[in-house]
Amino acid sequence: MASKNEVHASSAREAFTNFFKGIGEYFSDFGRALSKGDLGVKLSTVIMGAGYFARKKYIVGILATLIEVLFILMCVFYAAPNLAKFGTLGDTVRSTSFDPVTMQNTVIEGDNSFLILLNSVVALFLIFVFILLWIHNIKRAYELQQESARGMHVNSFVEDVKTLVNGRFNITLLTLPTIGIVLMNIIPILILIAIAFTNYDQQHMPPSALFTWVGLTNFRNILSLSSGNAAFGYAFFRVLGWTLVWAFFSTFTCFLGGIVMAKLITYRKVKFPKMWRTLFVVTIAVPQFVTLLLVRYFFGDTGIVNSICSSIGITDFLKTIGLVSSHLTYIPFLTHPGWAKFMIIMINIWVGVPYQMLVATGVLINIPESQIESAKLDGANAWQIFWHITMPYIMFVEGPTLITDFVRNINNFNVIYLLTQDTYVTTNQTLANANAKEVDLLVTWLFRLTNEYYNYKMASVIGIIVFVICAVFSLIAFSKFLSDGREESYQ
Numbered sequence: 001m002a003s004k005n006e007v008h009a010s011s012a013r014e015a016f017t018n019f020f021k022g023i024g025e026y027f028s029d030f031g032r033a034l035s036k037g038d039l040g041v042k043l044s045t046v047i048m049g050a051g052y053f054a055r056k057k058y059i060v061g062i063l064a065t066l067i068e069v070l071f072i073l074m075c076v077f078y079a080a081p082n083l084a085k086f087g088t089l090g091d092t093v094r095s096t097s098f099d100p101v102t103m104q105n106t107v108i109e110g111d112n113s114f115l116i117l118l119n120s121v122v123a124l125f126l127i128f129v130f131i132l133l134w135i136h137n138i139k140r141a142y143e144l145q146q147e148s149a150r151g152m153h154v155n156s157f158v159e160d161v162k163t164l165v166n167g168r169f170n171i172t173l174l175t176l177p178t179i180g181i182v183l184m185n186i187i188p189i190l191i192l193i194a195i196a197f198t199n200y201d202q203q204h205m206p207p208s209a210l211f212t213w214v215g216l217t218n219f220r221n222i223l224s225l226s227s228g229n230a231a232f233g234y235a236f237f238r239v240l241g242w243t244l245v246w247a248f249f250s251t252f253t254c255f256l257g258g259i260v261m262a263k264l265i266t267y268r269k270v271k272f273p274k275m276w277r278t279l280f281v282v283t284i285a286v287p288q289f290v291t292l293l294l295v296r297y298f299f300g301d302t303g304i305v306n307s308i309c310s311s312i313g314i315t316d317f318l319k320t321i322g323l324v325s326s327h328l329t330y331i332p333f334l335t336h337p338g339w340a341k342f343m344i345i346m347i348n349i350w351v352g353v354p355y356q357m358l359v360a361t362g363v364l365i366n367i368p369e370s371q372i373e374s375a376k377l378d379g380a381n382a383w384q385i386f387w388h389i390t391m392p393y394i395m396f397v398e399g400p401t402l403i404t405d406f407v408r409n410i411n412n413f414n415v416i417y418l419l420t421q422d423t424y425v426t427t428n429q430t431l432a433n434a435n436a437k438e439v440d441l442l443v444t445w446l447f448r449l450t451n452e453y454y455n456y457k458m459a460s461v462i463g464i465i466v467f468v469i470c471a472v473f474s475l476i477a478f479s480k481f482l483s484d485g486r487e488e489s490y491q
Helices: 004-036 039-043 050-054 058-083 113-149 157-165 169-195 217-223 230-266 273-285 288-298 304-311 314-320 337-365 369-377 382-410 413-420 429-433 442-451 456-482
Strands: 095-099 104-108
Touching (some): 050 113, 058 113, 113 169, 230 337, 288 337, 304 314, 442 456
């Protein structure tokens, strides 16, 4: 019998094979249409509506030709002027000139590198979409030729419209969401990727200054400790390490804590379970923005928690055992690297466990009683039942959610930023040179680089790296959880 790893490898190979096979079939169909198509199909390579006109689908042919005309106009008046400057992102700097006649300074508008980049990316995307549409148009013209040769009825324009409203309504319905995804997701991602290869920062800020392409320089700076800007390399690996540690502990402490709380509340000997559940859920009802800001003040150097700890001798005790510096009169909950990281994880447990408790409660209620009863009859104790029945079932149900929680915690902006902003100040000069802090996650470092220091080039590089980390982890983890074939065990 093949091992599980061999099954996973076989599934991956099959997926890649099918993917490349689909691409091959797509272009082979296109080549077949060009080689075997009649005059109308071949003319479609120049006039997109020719294939439709040959089959007397005049309205569709006019629409296809109109799309082609609009594309040509877009290329002439929009794409060409921007793509001509895409290689340099502009060469004329904005300046002022003194006019002796009017005795005033006249602003001479120069190139705007960002607008050139934006418009060029949009133009390239439209060209790519048109190429796909052009290929599809030729293939469709060849399909109409084959239908006509077989004596099949070729739909009229009205019949095509009715098909889009009835039989293929899913395509019509998805048109607007697809456009929204393109405008709100795909285009910004493409621009983000492009900026990572430029020197777009505070010293090269349009429209008063230009920025240009720098190739892989930004990636070398952030991934190397011996590059010209070693501060970013040093900061990146420090921040990445803490990001992964934070994501691991924040995910699994809340996950396991939620299971423990759910088991305690659902235990038959516990009195008033609804009351306890309600008390824990209160932390979910209060917005994190309010909760975390209040907690930040509570645990501040002059906050109420420090006042209580000082008055009852906890601060002095921590000094004695070396956890607090002797010259301090307070516990640096959120101002010392070690203390701050510990407190961030502890506070996140308080915020995150109630939600996981609710999820785990629903899962525990639905565990098949037959398996538990069978285990009891076989002599299994409570711990064995929990470890061999309860936990596998919880992992089966919540496994995919656990993966998404880990990825979400890599990008968990709220907890880190709200607890440490304006409170934590780094004393590490190398980190400070890279505008980073010991408690930063990659996402909070990215936010600070863009909103406080306008270092868009390095922020874009970090954004790409975060995406790659999350994508790789998600693909590996989901492939494991979704291909284990454990459904039959819980039917």
